[in-house]
Amino acid sequence: MLDHISISTSDFEKSKAFYTKALSPLGYVLLMEFPASVTGHTDVAGFGEPPKADFWISKGVPNNPAVHIAFRAASRAQVDAFYQAALAAGGRDNGAPGPRPHYHEHYYGAFVLDPDGHNIEAVCHSPE
Template identity: 35%
Template structure:
């Protein structure tokens, strides 16, 4: 459906530590990295890229912008959220059902150390 999603980070070492922990429950791993970029994925596309902004200015999260990762199981949602908070992420919504979206939507929300809003969700019944 899409090739990749990109967010900016001020400190790629800090971002690597954060996303290594937060994305591990989803089996998303670093696929490649450079001094300017870290790419996470499950193999092939799509990729989730954390980059130093190409224009050299500070990164900033967008208003209304959010990246959502899909989990197969609700316990993965719980584990990602817990790992993100343990790594200094900010809670934006505890794991739980969100029936306003649909009967089986189970999601959690957090912000990374640079303020980017991230969602992890499962659409499967338990």
């Protein structure tokens, strides 16, 4: 099951304004925004129907994959297993399994780059 999708943008502020207006009729609103100082990579903004953002945009930067797809995991053990399986299948580390409390209290995710450099994530939103 998909959890969220993220795309890179060439003009973050312009894209944020665009999606704020374009997605409004669908019930989507800007729910979260994090600067690069928090994410460690780039500015990001998350849109969705409250309370969960499931469509994210990020400021495009060199070597930042254009596509980010997150798959929902039922447990933290599944996130860990995804990470190990992805690395064994030839994926490259893009963030070891662990908590990401800047997203929310129970966010636990792992990130790998697929053979084309796309950022693939498994995420669990439940406490241990």
